[in-house]
Amino acid sequence: MEYAPIVEKVAFNLMKYAATVLPDSAVKALKDAYKYESNSVAKSQLEAIIKNFETGAKFCIPMCQDTGIHIYYVEVGADCPIDDLGKIKDALINASRRATKEVPMRPNAVDPFGSNSGDNTGRFIPWINWEVVPGDKLKIVAFPKGGGSENMSTVKMLKPGVGIKGVMKEVLDWMIHAAGQPCPPTVVGVAIGGGADIAIKLAKKQLMRPVGQPHPDKNIAEIERKLKEAINTTGIGPMGLGGNTTCLAVHMDYAYRHPASLPLGIAVQCWAARQSGAEIAPDGKVTYLHHNIKE
Template identity: 55%
Template sequence: MDFEDIENGIVELIRKAETELPKDVVNSLKKAYEIEEGVAKTQIDAILTNIDLAKKSKRPMCQDTGIQTFFVTVGKDFPHIEKLNEIILNGVKKATKEIPLRPNTVDPLTNENHKDNTGLQIPYITWEFSEGSDVKITALPKGGGSENMSKLGMLKPGVGIEGVKDFVVEEMIKAAGNPCPPTVVGVGIGGGADLSLKLGKKSLLRPVGERHKDKTIAKIEEELIKRINASGIGPMGLGGKTTVLDVHVEKAHRHPASLPVGIAVQCWADRRANMIIHSDGSWEVK
């Protein structure tokens, strides 16, 4: 198996994520352009022009190329599972030079920049296993401005789902223009503190505009979209109708005493790309 070739595939995966937004995101921004006016419209116009320019010139659309984050599902029959971590790490280092990416990994104690987008625990990789022999990788480079607006609420179970909804709406109003709205908001309800945040982040992998299969959750999502957009915060917090492009909710069972709510916020640059590595080492980036 040509491991170096797969590393080049990782570079292409990151390039795709950084330079080309998924269609579902672009379409929802175009819809926002139609309904906005005044200053809000100028903001969506700049966003759409920028998306176009980044795609054509193969340049990262945002200077904050994020913390490299990957969700990997490994087919249990893939022959070189032991190599995957190293392949991703080397791919990130190469991508930093070749695309290029902004060096974004800083030691929290010394403030020293590691300069290649790797470091302790970073890139951040979530591993899952499945049947079959293919490896599926989703890249979700995560910007700092939106990540800074993440929130964890350990609510009292007595407040119920209404309390959960109020918490999400209030936090997104407090976040205002900081996370580069219109955003995509991921909400994890239940589990423990860490699991709720993880669910929130993972829910960002779902395409914008796609409702949850569970009708009760889909209804909560719809209500949250409506209420947050009614705030009038608008694109970049300058006022307007579109504060969120979408809200995704996921749930896990909770401890009787706890009602964790994890909020993960993604900027309008909801960057995602997918890659499949086959058992013979061939790969595709979509």
């Protein structure tokens, strides 16, 4: 079966909805934070955030002027009957171009040696994360990632001797250093192990989880809970203006590590935790995973 024409149409919808409508788990996390926040300045910030994304969704306007750099996660089922795998990349590039023009999204792809391409595409951009998974579906997630929070993402090569407590301290210290810069309340993706590239890749992938969904391993879920509590104890607050809501969730994962290394990746997501995904079945049927999108 030919997937590219469906992929192009679906990916356009995904980028559009990712930019304009916040997924339910993020909405709930922000509304809960508003309910429990006691600092008056923090409450006014959260109120503005909520009013902002609700108005954006209503009028189909990007919830933030930084509509991010375009990233897609593509999972191809090992039994997916796809005949045009080589055309999927171009289909995604076309979807990004169309979304830039029609939503509209801010052109955010800049040649480091030149100028802005104007259409959110260029060398390696949109970036596509490919994965082969069991099953017969093709899954696409559009993940536009804002620059302010990305600037506070990092990789640290720790000494294995510092242990898990050392990892937790490093994450906490880093988020204190980041303060209001990544537009808190944030979602913090954390991963250890693998290598420098593996740690940050895994950390970023944790941002795809529904906000606040704990890791299935209880020990890791406990670390996530403690880190969230510690970050919120700092009092940085929404936008760094003070308050109890600095972080909506910490999502952690790990890979096995080299005996000599303890890589730590920290991927920071601003309050605009934007994403939208869909699965395409072998009969061409499309199921949208985050948004109620009508064809």
